[in-house]
Amino acid sequence: MSAPVTVVLPADITTRRIEAQAELGALQRRREAIPAELERLDERVAAGDQGAIQEQAALRVEARYLPGKIAVLEPRVRALVADEERLRLTLFAERQQREYAESREAVASTFAALRSALYDAAVKAGFHRQNVEVLAQREAALHLGEPERERIVRSRDSGAAFVLTFAEALSRHLDGLPTHDRELLDRVTDAEMGDALRIAHDGFHHQ
Numbered sequence: 001m002s003a004p005v006t007v008v009l010p011a012d013i014t015t016r017r018i019e020a021q022a023e024l025g026a027l028q029r030r031r032e033a034i035p036a037e038l039e040r041l042d043e044r045v046a047a048g049d050q051g052a053i054q055e056q057a058a059l060r061v062e063a064r065y066l067p068g069k070i071a072v073l074e075p076r077v078r079a080l081v082a083d084e085e086r087l088r089l090t091l092f093a094e095r096q097q098r099e100y101a102e103s104r105e106a107v108a109s110t111f112a113a114l115r116s117a118l119y120d121a122a123v124k125a126g127f128h129r130q131n132v133e134v135l136a137q138r139e140a141a142l143h144l145g146e147p148e149r150e151r152i153v154r155s156r157d158s159g160a161a162f163v164l165t166f167a168e169a170l171s172r173h174l175d176g177l178p179t180h181d182r183e184l185l186d187r188v189t190d191a192e193m194g195d196a197l198r199i200a201h202d203g204f205h206h207q
Contacts, residue, residue: 007091009084017080024073031066034059132157162196169200179204
């Protein structure tokens with residue numbers, strides 16, 4: 001069963017429906033009550049009580065006209081209920097469209113901010129790469145007998161493994177895939193990987 005559509009309707013629309021339903025309910029209750037009132041007067045009528053005779057006659061007249069009044073009011077109440085429901089659905093659909101448009105705008109805004117932040121990260125990565133290259137050359141100069149020294153420095157200080165781990169965690173988070181609990185990340189033995197995962201996790205849950 002679907003949840004009821006909740007919107008705030010104009011007061012006059014709801015008021016007209018409530019008043020019509022109340023009027024119809026009162027007429028229906030009155031129609032149901034008249035037989036008992038007629039029966040209550042029977043004994044007095046049988047005894048020739050003129051007041052009771054007049055009262056019973058008035059009740060019969062009232063009972064004769066009540067079905068017609070109810071018949072007129074019932075379709076009016078149904079129409080008011082239907083109008084109110086149509087308006088409710090219309091307003092709800094309009095609200096959904098507004099909220100959807102707001103969400104689209106929010107997503108565009110946050111992705112623009114994310115894209116800008118990634119560009120800034122790429123710029124910083126370029127500077128870091130330059131510094132690593134300088135370090136590799138200078139460290140290699142101190143270890144002339146080790147031809148692999150520059151490659152070792154790049155592997156050690158580039159931060160590539162950190163960035164790759166962070167990027168994979170970021171991608172999973174953006175894709176709505178499950179991520180690890182913070183307590184589990186604290187037990188990661190690889191320092192660089194653990195650091196990247198913890199920073200990513202804390203950033204995702206930053207409020």
